[in-house]
Amino acid sequence: MAYRAGGYRVAVIGATGNVGREMLSTLAERKFPVSEVIALASSRSAGREVSFGEDQVLKVRDLETFDFTGVDIALSSPGAKVSATHSPRAAAAGCVVIDNTSHFRMDRDVPLVVPEVNPQAIAGYTKRHIIANPNCSTIQMVVALKPLHDAFGIKRVVVSTYQSVSGAGKDGMDELFNQTKGIYVNQPPADFQQKFTKQIAFNVIPHIDIFMDDGATKEEWKMAAETCKILDPAIKVHANCARVPVFVGHAEYVNIETEKPMSExxxxxxxxxGEGVIIVDHRANEGYVTPAECSGEDAVYVSRIRKDTTVENGLSFWCVSDNLRKGAALNAVQIAEVLARDYLK
Known part of the structure; x- marks a missing residue:
């Protein structure tokens, strides 16, 4: 199928945030067929200017008072509480919302989509006119798991994540910058500690999101629950999520056990x-990809592939991806591309 002649009216909700700006950039880079792009944010940001492509500047409009009538697609990343109010409001006006927050992900009537993994789920958007973008750490993992699951049948996943501070927004990035700078001039890191529970500069924090009754954090629960919804409800997932002093790019060590035997x-x-996967794996110095090298890239990079001999059919690998691109903005735009091409007339 082809895109609609004349293009689509697209709104970006949360346009002044890290992910919102990346959404605008990605729409332009991928030449998504737009007739109009509308930048929306809170009243505090209304009137500010954001860039769209190389030569367009958009004036930010107030989300609270904006009428979504006539808007075809909204890419939404304003935070879960704001999205809980305004995504249904946009959907009620006939707009299809691709929501990047956590609010709708586990709603049974809302598709949770990674286009390389389950694009067919997009068809379910008609129930609520909302499609959910998964958690950034889940997205990169399931992109890498999909071809392995198709070939060998994954039974169990144990994943340890090393997640950058940009996953906590601009405030998280500012906190890392200010703490790092402060340490070099003998200023206590606690002077700049607001976003994270402990010092993030030169440290690792094994705590993302709130703690749950079983001792897991909500981030760890998300990875398990979302993988089951996206890929296969029979897969068992145990996640360990940590925040590391990296600005952009999430890394994960993934260990899988499969139904069928597999050689390396x-x-x-x-x-x-696998769609969206690039292997860079040489058993030599520099023969792998790190978060610093994947920043600004679209792919999920897989390295350090090796057998796990402690279980019958085991494999371990390292994967990295830009959490602001594939982990958020790019995934949302890819959903919009399938939606526009195959479903919106």
């Missing part, structure tokens, strides 16, 4: 055939 060579072949 067969696993590599499966991964090479």
């Amino acid at each position: 060579e067969a696993a590599r072949r499966a991964l090479k055939g």
